[in-house]
Amino acid sequence: METIIPIGGRVKYKITLDPGVWIFDDRKVDLNTYFNEEHKTDDALEEYTKSVSKHWDREIMEGAVYPPTLKTEVKFEKEKVLTGTFGIPFKPFLVNAEPDQNAATVVIEYGDNDRIALSLEEASGIILGFSKDGKPLKEDGPLHVYYKDGSNKENPIKNVTGFIVE
Numbered sequence: 412m413e414t415i416i417p418i419g420g421r422v423k424y425k426i427t428l429d430p431g432v433w434i435f436d437d438r439k440v441d442l443n444t445y446f447n448e449e450h451k452t453d454d455a456l457e458e459y460t461k462s463v464s465k466h467w468d469r470e471i472m473e474g475a476v477y478p479p480t481l482k483t484e485v486k487f488e489k490e491k492v493l494t495g496t497f498g499i500p501f502k503p504f505l506v507n508a509e510p511d512q513n514a515a516t517v518v519i520e521y522g523d524n525d526r527i528a529l530s531l532e533e534a535s536g537i538i539l540g541f542s543k544d545g546k547p548l549k550e551d552g553p554l555h556v557y558y559k560d561g562s563n564k565e566n567p568i569k570n571v572t573g574f575i576v577e
Contacts, residue, residue: 414553420518420576423509430541430553433499442496442540446561494545498538498557505535510576518575519556521568528577533559540567 416428433439505517510531517534519527529537536559541548548555548569556568 416554416571416573418504418508418574418576420574421511421514422576423511424507426504426508428504428539428554430539431547433541434497436499438503439497439499440538442498442538442557445498445538446557446564495542496540496544497542498540498555501537501539501556502535505531505574505576508576514576516577518577519568519571520573520575521556521571527568531576534574539571 414429414431416430418426418428514531516528516530519529521527538557538559540555540557541553547553551569552571554571556571557563
């Protein structure tokens with residue numbers, strides 16, 4: 412099984428994806444709860460401003476010394492990483508590859524030369540599952556593809572080998 416997944420085709424930059432390092436990425440989402448929650452599309456600057464503002468307010472109210480509650484939060488996060496089921500949005504990778512202006516679809520290659528085509532808009536919403544119960548997807552991975560609406564949550568696209576922008 413190949414663990415590096417390419418994004419190629421009609422893109423300015425050919426990108427390779429390594430699901431093994433995404434566990435450390437702040438963009439990861441918990442797949443056990445992701446499809447049950449409401450998602451709003453905020454821009455990155457607004458999210459950053461809110462997080463910095465929250466941190467600043469905490470330091471003003473409590474001081475720069477970490478209160479005991481932060482230590483337990485860190486322990487909880489470590490436990491969650493070791494036992495969680497995670498995915499990551501595909502959109503940032505697709506944006507970084509810079510699809511050609513004439514490109515219209517993203518073809519997902521999976522299994523034994525199977526293919527499925529999605530529009531660029533649909534592909535921008537997919538979630539790439541990379542971990543189940545704290546372990547990488549070795550048997551049928553390294554990636555599972557979930558649609559934005561979670562309609563294939565029980566039966567995701569498995570054994571993904573590449574993405575081709577056409």
